Amino acid sequence: MPYLTIKAHLRGTPERFTILRDAMLSATKVYNGLIFHLRQEYQQHGKVCYSASHLNRIARQLPRHKELYSDVVDTTRQEVRWAFQAFFQKRKHDKQARPPGFRKKTRLSPLRYSHPNNGSIKVIHKRGMTYLRISLGTTRKDGVRRLVFRLHTRPNVDLSQLKNVQIIYDTHTRDFQARLVVEVDVPDKSGEATVGVDIGEDWLIAADFCDGSRYLVCGRLLKATRRYWQKVRAKVKPPSQDHPMMSRRYRQIARKEARQITHALHIASRRFVDVCADKGVGTIILGDLTGIRQRIAYGTRMNQRLHAWPYARLRAMIEYKATLLGIKVKVVCEKYTSQTCPQCGIRKKSNRKHRGWYSCCCGFEGQADLVGAFNIHQKVSGIPSSGRSARPVVLVFDHHTVHEATSSREAA
Ligand SMILES: [Zn+2]
Incomplete structure (x- = not known):
């Protein structure tokens, strides 16, 4: 069955967006922390180990990783890995290539949830509206562990078979969006x-x-x-x-x-x-x-x-x-x-x-x-x-x- 990506705008109170903003900054910190350690490794040894267990060990030492849901840390780790893989690919032809850089401190990194079925993400239908509940980490200072936003999408979208979700900040339109990947059932039209x-x-x-x-x-x-x-x-x-x-x-x-x-x-x-x-x-x-x-x-x-x-x-x-x-x-x-x-x-x-x-x-x-x-x-x-x-x-x-x-x- 094919996948479709549905774009949705998030609606909610300003306080919720402040928290979301903060969580996205945490993701940037985790990203930069991982990059920092790997760059050091690269300078010292000329190579880098980006296995999942190694990166997890580094991530666990980063102060803000617990403010994010584990799934989000995993996908951030994956991004770092891709960045370094791309760098080594480029390095083969271009000796001037430099290792991946840091994100700006103010950059709002996406929150990616790749396993929505384990409870990290929930779509709630209530009085004709659709809401999205996302999970944050366990130890935020303010104690907030979940955020709920109203989803603003085109009508008649079926979100029952959610495969993964990305919460991003669109710098063009300056608003927060969810990219929801869903599996769709399509009529089996075996037209000749x-x-x-x-x-x-x-x-x-x-x-x-x-x-x-x-x-x-x-x-x-x-x-x-x-x-x-x-x-x-x-x-x-x-x-x-x-x-x-x-x-x-x-x-x-x-x-x-x-x-x-x-x-x-x-x-x-x-x-x-x-x-x-x-x-x-x-x-x-x-x-x-x-x-x-x-x-x-x-x-x-x-x-x-x-x-x-x-x-x-x-x-x-x-x-x-x-x-x-x-x-x-x-x-x-x-x-x-x-x-x-x-x-x-x-x-x-x-x-x-x-x-x-x-x-x-x-x-x-x-x-x-x-x-x-x-x-x-x-x-x-x-x-x-x-x-x-x-x-x-x-x-x-x-x-x-x-x-x-x-x-x-x-x-x-
Ligand atoms: Zn002819």
């Missing part, structure tokens, strides 16, 4: 149908179904949104190599843009996954995203980051929504799928003409993104649905509705 999907810029989603029907989801809204914010952003000084800290205005712009784009991606992915469910699709085949990077010209590194993420998000949303409906998602290598002719199989980069048109010397012509989707589909199913059967259904959407366009020309 398959669909190949190409994610792109002009056409957000190009889909090739095994029954020969094809779908295009217009990327115009997303492009317009991005272009608009690009213009706004151009008036603000961007973060540079020398000043990597973004200005407040810049962050604000980034947040607004992200919100609008996320909304658009939700509409597109929801509609597409619903179409898949209607057609009895059992497996969605997605190309990996390397192709996107090749196809879109980038400027700076910043540009690249801004360009690439919506497509990664869209893919994640398709996966997530499909999983909930019991549809499997497969990822295949996308290499050359946009260049290969579906009719004669020849691979030629120049076949991709401008404005997303594909035309081959064998006489085949078609929408380039659909060619990509067809080839991605082909990689797994191997069933040739002829490259250019029915006319594609074109979905155009704005911020509120989705509708079918009469022709792909209208949409483009």
Whole structure:
């Protein structure tokens, strides 16, 4: 059964948050204490032992470890271990690499509970509200051992099969959140149908179904949104190599843009996954995203980051929504799928003409993104649905509705 991560905001009295803050600072202290000892060990012996029992021995000597629940100490210990493992990996190639550093004293470390079933975490339903009870250590000075917060999530989430919980402080939104990982029961939809999907810029989603029907989801809204914010952003000084800290205005712009784009991606992915469910699709085949990077010209590194993420998000949303409906998602290598002719199989980069048109010397012509989707589909199913059967259904959407366009020309 698949896992889902549910994000929830914590609500409670200021006093409770003061205690939570303090507990998170304890976690930072424990983290730093472990790092301190291991760094010393490294300086003296040139190597480090990070076995669980050794780290536990160190942790037991740290003054604040008892203020945390044992499970949280364990996961903090695990973080230290990962940090050192990563350091030794890096050290192999880079002799200048330095051992893991300390966290800032004021940094609020996450509290991670990996075994919610042993009583460290409890979800309580009361009068239509959902509460989360978390356990702290046994010897806090104020004697508090448990904290209860109200959970603010989207409606209808099932938290009965909780696998692990993280309490974090989000520095962007400046609030405390719980990340709840739950196992979900999904309907066993062993649909036979398959669909190949190409994610792109002009056409957000190009889909090739095994029954020969094809779908295009217009990327115009997303492009317009991005272009608009690009213009706004151009008036603000961007973060540079020398000043990597973004200005407040810049962050604000980034947040607004992200919100609008996320909304658009939700509409597109929801509609597409619903179409898949209607057609009895059992497996969605997605190309990996390397192709996107090749196809879109980038400027700076910043540009690249801004360009690439919506497509990664869209893919994640398709996966997530499909999983909930019991549809499997497969990822295949996308290499050359946009260049290969579906009719004669020849691979030629120049076949991709401008404005997303594909035309081959064998006489085949078609929408380039659909060619990509067809080839991605082909990689797994191997069933040739002829490259250019029915006319594609074109979905155009704005911020509120989705509708079918009469022709792909209208949409483009
Ligand atoms: Zn051809």
